[in-house]
Amino acid sequence: GNSVTQMEGPVTLSEEAFLTINCTYTATGYPSLFWYVQYPGEGLQLLLKATKADDKGSNKGFEATYRKETTSFHLEKGSVQVSDSAVYFCALYAGGTSYGKLTFGQGTILTVHP
Amino acid sequence: NAGVTQTPKFQVLKTGQSMTLQCAQDMNHEYMSWYRQDPGMGLRLIHYSVGAGITDQGEVPNGYNVSRSTTEDFPLRLLSAAPSQTSVYFCASSYSGDSAAHYGYTFGSGTRLTVV
Numbered sequence: 001g002n003s004v005t006q007m008e009g010p011v012t013l014s015e016e017a018f019l020t021i022n023c024t025y026t027a028t029g030y031p032s033l034f035w036y037v038q039y040p041g042e043g044l045q046l047l048l049k050a051t052k053a054d055d056k057g058s059n060k061g062f063e064a065t066y067r068k069e070t071t072s073f074h075l076e077k078g079s080v081q082v083s084d085s086a087v088y089f090c091a092l093y094a095g096g097t098s099y100g101k102l103t104f105g106q107g108t109i110l111t112v113h114p
Numbered sequence: 115n116a117g118v119t120q121t122p123k124f125q126v127l128k129t130g131q132s133m134t135l136q137c138a139q140d141m142n143h144e145y146m147s148w149y150r151q152d153p154g155m156g157l158r159l160i161h162y163s164v165g166a167g168i169t170d171q172g173e174v175p176n177g178y179n180v181s182r183s184t185t186e187d188f189p190l191r192l193l194s195a196a197p198s199q200t201s202v203y204f205c206a207s208s209y210s211g212d213s214a215a216h217y218g219y220t221f222g223s224g225t226r227l228t229v230v
Contacts, residue, residue: 004156032215043118043204043221044157051216089156093215100145100164100211101172102219106156 002027002094006105013080013112021075021108023064023090031092033057033066033073034102038087047075047088080112116140120205120222127195127229135190135225137205143220145208146188150174150201151224157204163188164211195229202226 007022032051036044048057053068090105121136147162159172163182179191206219
């Protein structure tokens with residue numbers, strides 16, 4: 001079946017540090033890949049996406065590149081801010097027999113200190 | 115504002131009680147789903163619907179019922195609450211099942227349920 005594995009957290013960084021959150025996946029075919037962000041007390045918001053191999057998704061200074069050869073979609077940001085503190089979820093959509101269903105990783109808690 | 119609205123935001127139930135979590139969207143989305151979020155386990159699919167009158171089970175359906183009588187509403191019913199159902203519940207929607215490939219889902223803000 002389809003699955004997503006994220007690096008375990010929590011991740012604690014100082015402001016302006018470089019961020020990487022690793023995400024790898026297992027899926028049949030050519031899934032679409034997503035990063036969602038959940039701020040405290042809120043629902044999930046789509047942060048960025050990539051729908052085919054070698055695509056780079058980007059938003060709010062975050063980037064992730066769809067690497068089919070390594071089945072990865074790592075999230076990066078060059079300089080984090082306190083306001084980036086949140087839970088980050090990697091997800092995939094494979095379609096086919098999984099029509100309509102997103103498969104999520106377990107989430108990574110990020111805390112950024114001033 | 116357009117989006118997915120969930121009520122209530124918080125709820126405490128006693129073991130054995132029943133209740134309905136409400137979800138409504140005003141975006142004319144065909145596809146709606148319910149997830150539960152537990153620490154270290156990400157989001158797990160409970161039930162989903164591909165359109166009015168059509169529902170199906172997800173990964174963890176036991177103890178929950180759903181119905182979809184209109185496009186807008188997709189309530190989740192807990193039949194007899196158990197402490198294992200203590201969780202945060204999210205409703206999500208998309209234009210269609212396959213539009214999730216390009217646009218992902220729109221999520222509600224969640225219902226935090228505690229069963230004592």
